[in-house]
Every structure is written in C-alpha cells, then in structure tokens.
Amino acid sequence: MSIREIKPGNRGYLYVNSHPTGCAAVVDRMWQQIPEATADEPGPVALVIGSSAGYGLAATVVGLRAHRMRGLGIAFESAETERRTAGAGWYRTARTAGLAAEAGAAFSFLNADAFSDVVKDAATDQLADRFGKIDLLIYSIAAPRRTDPLTGEVHHSVIKPLGADYRAKTLVFExxxxxxxxxxxxxxxxxxxxxxxxxxxxxDWQMWINALQSKGLLADGFQTVALSYVGSDITAPIYRAGTIGAAKQHLEDTARAINTRLKGVGHAYTVVAGAAVTQASTAIPSIALYTSILHRVTADRWQTTVDQAEALWNRMTGHADLGLDDQGRIRLDDWEMNPEVQAAVRAVWDRVGSDDLAVSTDTEWFRDQVGQLYGWNVPGVDYVTPAETTVPWPASPSADA
Incomplete structure (x- = not known):
C-alpha cells in the first residue's frame, strides 16, 4: 500500500506522472458511454495488442461492454517506483479489468513487450489453452522503439518530414x-x-499473424485490423508525407501481404481513424494546434475514440457496412475529412495568431483532454485527498477459468 498526495508533474501539456483515481474515472466514463450488450451468449475471441491507450483502449472497452468480447489484451506499461506513480496505462488497465470481471467477461491482460517472440509464444499459448481459436486481432501499437527479434537490432522511430525541412505553427503552453x-x-x-x-x-503485425497461424489459432472467418491515420493536407508534411506516413504505408502494404497469406480463410484491413487526443498523437508536432482547431470547427460532430471504436466494432461484426475506400481500407474519418470541415480548418489555420488563439481554437479543451490521458482534469475526481498509488496488475486467470 502506498498512499500519496499526488500533484501533476508536467511541462507544457505533457505529463510525467499519473493519477490512479483519475485514470480509473476516465475508464468508467468510457464504459458508461457504451450501450451494454443485450445478448447472453459469449462474444468473439479477440487479441488486442496495445490495449491500454488510445484506440486500442477504446476498442477493448467497447468490445467488452457492447460485444461480450473474450480473449487477451497486451500492453507494455511501467510499474510504480519510489519516485513516480505507475504509468497511466497501468491504472487504466487495472480498472478495465475490474469492469470486465464485474461483467463476467473472460478477458485477461498481459503486461509485456508485444514485439518479443517470447511474448508472442506466451500469449498464443494462453489463447490456445483458454479459447482454442481467435476471431479477431486488433493491432494498435505506437512505440518509440522496437527490438527486431530476428536480428536483435534496436530501431528508434523519429517524427520528421521527408524530402524537405518542415516549418509550421505549433501550439505551446507557457x-x-x-x-x-x-x-x-x-x-x-x-x-x-x-x-x-x-x-x-x-x-510486427505480420509476425503476430504468423505466430497465430503456425499454432492453428485462426478461426474460420478470422479478421484482423491495424489502426492507421491519413489526416489533413495541413499536417501531411509531418505526418502522411513524413516518416510516420512511410510507416503507415508499410502497414497498408502489410495488410495486402497478410491477405495473400490467409488465402481467403480470413481478412486483414487497415483502419483509417479520425483525429484524436492520445498519448501518441500529442507527441507529433503541430497536431495539437490542428486538433484544437478541428474540435472548434466540428463541435458536437467531433468523434471520440469510443465513438469510432463503436463504429469499428459494428462493422467488424456485420452490423454495418465495412465502409471500404478504393484501397480497401476501413474509413472512420469521414467526419474529419469532410471537405467543408477541412476548408473551415484551413481558413482558421492560415489566419490564426496569438491574439485570437482563444476564440479561434479549443486550446483549453485540448489541454484538459491531454491531462485526462494521465488521470488529471477529470470532473468529479478529488485531487486534494492522498490516493492509493500501488495498484496491482490484473492477475492472469487459470486455463479453465
């Protein structure tokens, strides 16, 4: 047990610590937003890689609440130390697991490096022991580095433009x-x-498919999706036309390669999500300003990660059309990429200055949203009273549970 008085440790709008009660409250708010499943029969067996944050978290919560999902979520989160709280994803996972248990869901969580062959082996063994085969793999990882299990080489990602330097406005908090x-x-x-x-x-997505297929774990009609983003031409130089865009293009090429490997027994899709305030997106230069303008322009048409995860689940379960574009990608970003919306965002982007920032953008909303990623700025949470920071990672169930 470790009762601490916690104060936000942040520089600008980025945080180095998290609030366990606030993180739990964020998950509770997501859970209550989602309609509860009406069917009594068990839902699909799913493996969610990157289940503690962003779209992976939203897809996990929606799957559990609305579709009685069974299976396994994998995330790589830091534990509490003497100097710092555990990572926000640690606390979110603990609360997600608690809600899943209350709902009677046969779903567990693994805290491990999903890039590792050892983890792939352990995870596939667990799935085989408990469920036999899986229906769905959701791949939603954003990581700063990856160790190639074949060569041992450590690769580090960078967020940079390609071909030419990038100069643009950006949002800062002083x-x-x-x-x-x-x-x-x-x-x-x-x-x-x-x-x-x-x-x-x-x-790595391809390696997960190989690992599952080699152990005969793909159910008939198996589907897999990997989260991607296209975005506006405003952010294209630093995103779609930059190093991240090169990675996303490789992701889309991989979907086609996986489909060739599956030979009709399953299908792989990339999912083009809309803009969101996530721990990954806040690291991308200029995205903060763009997102603040987009939220002001779209107002009540803004789609949260939960809204988009609900749409994705409805499409994957046949309750709605897949909504494929001419490249075979599932598009969830029509609300963002609407031409009128993009024209309005461009008009603000071109004219906005420091003197009208507050009236032309939703910067205060953006700052609060970033804080909530770490459990701060959550309505109804008592930040004065010391909080319990020692929260155990959810225990793995036995094979016959």
Missing part, C-alpha cells in the same frame, strides 16, 4: 497559457525513415 510557437524540423535521412518503418510499420 505557464499554462496557450500560445503560438514556430516549429522547424529537419528532413529525415534514409536510415531514420527506415528505422521508423521498422518500429511503426507492419513487420
């Missing part, structure tokens, strides 16, 4: 006050681009 800054990033070299593809492309 003493909590939102301001406009100027960003200059040098273009990546070939080695940096290739390393980013190794980390954030489709190589």
């Amino acid at each position: 003493d909590g006050v939102p301001q406009l800054g100027e960003l200059h990033l040098q273009a990546a070299d070939d080695a940096e681009r290739d390393a980013t593809v190794q980390v954030m492309g489709g190589a």
Whole structure:
C-alpha cells in the first residue's frame, strides 16, 4: 500500500506522472458511454495488442461492454517506483479489468513487450489453452522503439518530414497559457525513415499473424485490423508525407501481404481513424494546434475514440457496412475529412495568431483532454485527498477459468 498526495508533474501539456483515481474515472466514463450488450451468449475471441491507450483502449472497452468480447489484451506499461506513480496505462488497465470481471467477461491482460517472440509464444499459448481459436486481432501499437527479434537490432522511430525541412505553427503552453510557437524540423535521412518503418510499420503485425497461424489459432472467418491515420493536407508534411506516413504505408502494404497469406480463410484491413487526443498523437508536432482547431470547427460532430471504436466494432461484426475506400481500407474519418470541415480548418489555420488563439481554437479543451490521458482534469475526481498509488496488475486467470 502506498498512499500519496499526488500533484501533476508536467511541462507544457505533457505529463510525467499519473493519477490512479483519475485514470480509473476516465475508464468508467468510457464504459458508461457504451450501450451494454443485450445478448447472453459469449462474444468473439479477440487479441488486442496495445490495449491500454488510445484506440486500442477504446476498442477493448467497447468490445467488452457492447460485444461480450473474450480473449487477451497486451500492453507494455511501467510499474510504480519510489519516485513516480505507475504509468497511466497501468491504472487504466487495472480498472478495465475490474469492469470486465464485474461483467463476467473472460478477458485477461498481459503486461509485456508485444514485439518479443517470447511474448508472442506466451500469449498464443494462453489463447490456445483458454479459447482454442481467435476471431479477431486488433493491432494498435505506437512505440518509440522496437527490438527486431530476428536480428536483435534496436530501431528508434523519429517524427520528421521527408524530402524537405518542415516549418509550421505549433501550439505551446507557457505557464499554462496557450500560445503560438514556430516549429522547424529537419528532413529525415534514409536510415531514420527506415528505422521508423521498422518500429511503426507492419513487420510486427505480420509476425503476430504468423505466430497465430503456425499454432492453428485462426478461426474460420478470422479478421484482423491495424489502426492507421491519413489526416489533413495541413499536417501531411509531418505526418502522411513524413516518416510516420512511410510507416503507415508499410502497414497498408502489410495488410495486402497478410491477405495473400490467409488465402481467403480470413481478412486483414487497415483502419483509417479520425483525429484524436492520445498519448501518441500529442507527441507529433503541430497536431495539437490542428486538433484544437478541428474540435472548434466540428463541435458536437467531433468523434471520440469510443465513438469510432463503436463504429469499428459494428462493422467488424456485420452490423454495418465495412465502409471500404478504393484501397480497401476501413474509413472512420469521414467526419474529419469532410471537405467543408477541412476548408473551415484551413481558413482558421492560415489566419490564426496569438491574439485570437482563444476564440479561434479549443486550446483549453485540448489541454484538459491531454491531462485526462494521465488521470488529471477529470470532473468529479478529488485531487486534494492522498490516493492509493500501488495498484496491482490484473492477475492472469487459470486455463479453465
């Protein structure tokens, strides 16, 4: 037990600690937003890789609440130390597991490096012992580095443009006050681009398919999805036309390779999600300003990660059309990429300055959203009273549970 008085440790809008009660409350709010499953029969067996944050977390919570999902979630989260709380994803996973248990869901969580062959072996063995075969693999990892299990080489991803340097407006917070800054990033070299593809492309996704298929764990009609993003031409130089975009293109190429390997017994899709405030997206320069403008423009048309995860689950379970584009990708970003929306965002982007930042963008909303990623700024949470920071990782059930 470790009762601590916790204060937010942040620089600008990025945080280095988390609040366990706030993180749990975030998951509770997501859970209550989702309609409960009406059917009594067990849902599909799923493996969610990257289940503690962003779209992976949203897909996990929706799957458990609305579809009685069974299976396994994998995330790599830091435990509590003497100096710091556990990672926000640790606390979110603990609460997700608690809600799943209350709902009677046969779903467990593994805290491990999903890039590792050892973890692939352990996870597939657990799935085989408990369920036999799986119906769905959701792949949603955003990581700064990856060790190639075949070579032992450690690859580090970078967020840089390709071909030319990138200069743009960016959002900064000085003493909590939102301001406009100027960003200059040098273009990546070939080695940096290739390393980013190794980390954030489709190589590991393909390895997971190989691991599952080699043990005969793919059910008839198996489906797998990997989360991607296209975004606006405003952010294209740093995203879709940059090193991350090269990785996302590799992810999409991998989907086609997986489909060839599955030979009709299953199908792989990349899912183009809409913009969101996640721990991964906040690390991308200029995305904060773009997202703040987009939220102001879309207002009540804004789609949360839960909204989009609900749409994805409905499509994967046949309750809605897949909504494929001409490249075979599932599109969840129509609300963002609507031409009128993009025109309005562009108009604000081009004219906005520090003097009208508060009235032209939703910077305060963005700051609060980032805080909530770490359990801060959550309505109804008592941040004055010391909180219990020692929260155990959910125990793995026995094979016959």
